[in-house]
Amino acid sequence: MAQHQKSTDKRNALIKATIELVNNNGFHATPMSKIAKMANVSPGTIYLYFENKQDLVNQTYIEVKAEYTKYAFANYNEDACVEKSFEMIWKRIADFKLKACEYAFFLAQCDNTPIIDEASRQEGIKHLQPLLDLWARGKQEGIIKPIDDYLLYAYSINPLSFLLTVQKRAAFTLSENQIEEAYQAAWDSIKLNK
Amino acid sequence: MAQHQKSTDKRNALIKATIELVNNNGFHATPMSKIAKMANVSPGTIYLYFENKQDLVNQTYIEVKAEYTKYAFANYNEDACVEKSFEMIWKRIADFKLKACEYAFFLAQCDNTPIIDEASRQEGIKHLQPLLDLWARGKQEGIIKPIDDYLLYAYSINPLSFLLTVQKRAAFTLSENQIEEAYQAAWDSIKLNK
DNA sequence: ATTAAGAAAATGAACGTTCATTCATTTTTT
DNA sequence: AAAAAATGAATGAACGTTCATTTTCTTAAT
Numbered sequence: 001m002a003q004h005q006k007s008t009d010k011r012n013a014l015i016k017a018t019i020e021l022v023n024n025n026g027f028h029a030t031p032m033s034k035i036a037k038m039a040n041v042s043p044g045t046i047y048l049y050f051e052n053k054q055d056l057v058n059q060t061y062i063e064v065k066a067e068y069t070k071y072a073f074a075n076y077n078e079d080a081c082v083e084k085s086f087e088m089i090w091k092r093i094a095d096f097k098l099k100a101c102e103y104a105f106f107l108a109q110c111d112n113t114p115i116i117d118e119a120s121r122q123e124g125i126k127h128l129q130p131l132l133d134l135w136a137r138g139k140q141e142g143i144i145k146p147i148d149d150y151l152l153y154a155y156s157i158n159p160l161s162f163l164l165t166v167q168k169r170a171a172f173t174l175s176e177n178q179i180e181e182a183y184q185a186a187w188d189s190i191k192l193n194k
Numbered sequence: 195m196a197q198h199q200k201s202t203d204k205r206n207a208l209i210k211a212t213i214e215l216v217n218n219n220g221f222h223a224t225p226m227s228k229i230a231k232m233a234n235v236s237p238g239t240i241y242l243y244f245e246n247k248q249d250l251v252n253q254t255y256i257e258v259k260a261e262y263t264k265y266a267f268a269n270y271n272e273d274a275c276v277e278k279s280f281e282m283i284w285k286r287i288a289d290f291k292l293k294a295c296e297y298a299f300f301l302a303q304c305d306n307t308p309i310i311d312e313a314s315r316q317e318g319i320k321h322l323q324p325l326l327d328l329w330a331r332g333k334q335e336g337i338i339k340p341i342d343d344y345l346l347y348a349y350s351i352n353p354l355s356f357l358l359t360v361q362k363r364a365a366f367t368l369s370e371n372q373i374e375e376a377y378q379a380a381w382d383s384i385k386l387n388k
Numbered sequence: 389a390t391t392a393a394g395a396a397a398a399t400g401a402a403c404g405t406t407c408a409t410t411c412a413t414t415t416t417t418t
Numbered sequence: 419a420a421a422a423a424a425t426g427a428a429t430g431a432a433c434g435t436t437c438a439t440t441t442t443c444t445t446a447a448t
Binding site: 025027108109111112114121148155158159160163165166169181182184190 | 217218219220221222302303305306307308309315339341342344345347348349352353354355356357359360363372375376378379380382383384387
C-alpha cells in the first residue's frame, strides 16, 4: 500500500492545487511552478504523474467530471416515477454544484473555454447517460416536452452553473428556499403542460 | 476625419483579432504578437491603443458587452404588456447570441473565467437595467414569479449561452423551431402559474 | 499646387522575464 | 545494494513590453 498510496496522495494534491489555482487565477496565470509549490512537490515531480501541463489539466477535468456525475447518480434507481426521479437527480446536482463549488467552478471554466482537449471533453460527457435515459422515458410517457436533450439540459441543469458563478462572485449564498425556487423553474421549463 | 478614422480602424482590428484568437485558442495561448499579426499591425502599435494585454481584454469585453445589450434593447419600448415585451427582448438576445456567435462566445468565456477585471465586469453589467425593470413590473402585476433576478436570468436568459456553445462545438445549428421551443422553456420557467 | 518642417503614428528588433520541461543527482523504498 | 521516486538547478523557447528609428500625416509658407 505504502508506495502506491504515496503516489496517489501526490497526484491528488496536484489535481487539487490545479483546481484552486486555475479557479482563482485562470489557466494563463497558473504556472507549473506554482502548482508544484501548492502541492508541496518539486516541479520535476509533476512530470512523473502527468505528461505535460495540458495532460494535467485534461486529467483534472476528467476526474472532476467523473466525481460530479458519480455524485449526481449515487442514490438513483429507476423505480420512481419520472418527476420524482428527475427531482432526486436535480437536487443531487444542485447539492454538488453549490457545495463543492470549487469543483463545479472549475468545470464551468473548462466547459466554456478551449483549454480542454476535445477528446477529454467527450470523455467527460459519457457518464450523463442515466439522465438522458430518464428524459427519454419522460418524453415517451408524455411528461417531459418532446424537445432536444440539449434544450432540456440548457434549461433544467445548466442554470445551476450560472447560479454557482454568481454565488462565487457576489459572495452571496442561495438559501434553501431559493434552491427550491430554482428547482421549480427547472421543472416548469421542461415538463409538458397538459 | 482621415487621421482619427485610421486610428479607429486599427483599434477595431485589434479587438476583432483578440476575440477571434481568444475564442479559438484561449487567453493563455493568445500572445500579443499573434494579435498584432492578425490585425496587420506591429506589436508595438498595440501599446498605442491599449495599456497592456489585460487592458486590451478588458476593453474588448466592455465593447462587446455594450454591443450585445444595445442590440438586445434596440427596438424595445415599455408600451407592450410584460409577456410581449419579454418575448421581444428574449428574441433579440437569442438573435444576437446565435447569429453573432463569435461575440457571444467571447462573452461566455469572460463570464466564466477570471480573465476579466472585476471592475470591467461591473461596467459590462450596467446596461441590463431595462430587463430588470421589466421583471419588476412583471412581478408587481403577478405575471412573473416573485423570485430573485439572478434566478430569472439563470433560467430565462443564460441557457442561450449554453446553446450557443453547443452550437459552436457540435457544428449543429438550432432550427427556427428549436428557438421557439427554447423561448417556451424560458417563459415557462419564469411565468407565474395561475 | 508644391514643399519643407515639425508632429504624430507606426514600426520591429531588442530586452528582461517567465515559463514548461529536462536530467544529473539525491533520497527513499524494497 | 539495487530500484524507484523525487528533487531542483539548468535550459532554451516564448512572451509582454519598450524605445530608437522610420514612416506618414499636418500645417503653412512659398
